[in-house]
Ligand SMILES: Nc1ncnc2c1ncn2[C@@H]1O[C@H](COP(=O)(O)OP(=O)(O)O)[C@@H](O)[C@H]1O
């Protein structure tokens with residue numbers, strides 16, 4: 001069984017997916033980490049982030065490790081995970097995620113994973129796992145999301161809100177909810193409240 005949890009930036013996708021996956025006793029995968037890893041490797045190599053042919057040669061050693069405690073991304077034996085949520089990676093990742101060749105590479109990594117799993121991102125329910133029987137889409141206002149993310153970034157709330165709104169705009173193409181997804185506004189809910197809403201729906 002595959003459960004897809006898509007949504008806008010900082011809507012709670014990875015925290016909610018982790019809680020749902022732990023309750024179900026299955027792994028979860030954060031697809032955004034793969035786009036972030038490509039971005040980090042591109043930045044480190046000084047590559048043009050809009051040029052897929054410069055990025056693809058950097059990827060043969062990249063591997064996503066789905067773990068209940070939080071996914072990790074490796075480049076050969078180097079763990080990239082701690083460096084994937086910087087403001088610098090945030091600023092470049094939408095450029096990378098717009099490249100069809102990179103999207104194909106990410107999709108292939110995800111589809112190679114064994115069922116069952118919880119998959120989170122932007123296009124899990126529409127593109128990567130369109131036949132998944134259970135689909136959810138998380139939203140919250142830009143201000144609520146910025147307030148949450150301010151606990152994880154050095155910038156102030158208005159700067160984070162502006163960056164999130166811009167990233168939502170750049171990611172619009174791949175971020176439409178699947179027609180058969182249940183849309184959940186996480187604004188008025190606690191994290192556990194969102195997890196419980198999804199688990200109740202699954203039962
Ligand atoms: N009601 C809620 N629903 C989802 N996340 C919440 C909620 N309240 C607080 N959070 C927090 O919001 C932050 C962003 O969540 P995260 O899972 O990183 O989002 P995403 O994966 O969509 O970027 C996390 O620190 C998470 O714990």
Ligand SMILES: Nc1ccn([C@H]2C[C@H](O)[C@@H](COP(=O)(O)OP(=O)(O)O)O2)c(=O)n1
Pocket residue numbers: 008009010011013031032033035036093094097120121122123124167171174
């Ligand atoms: N399935 C996906 C997952 C992420 N992306 C892109 C869009 C996002 O700006 C980046 C990072 O996504 P991630 O979910 O890690 O981060 P945020 O929740 O947006 O902070 O990757 C995508 O295009 N498709």
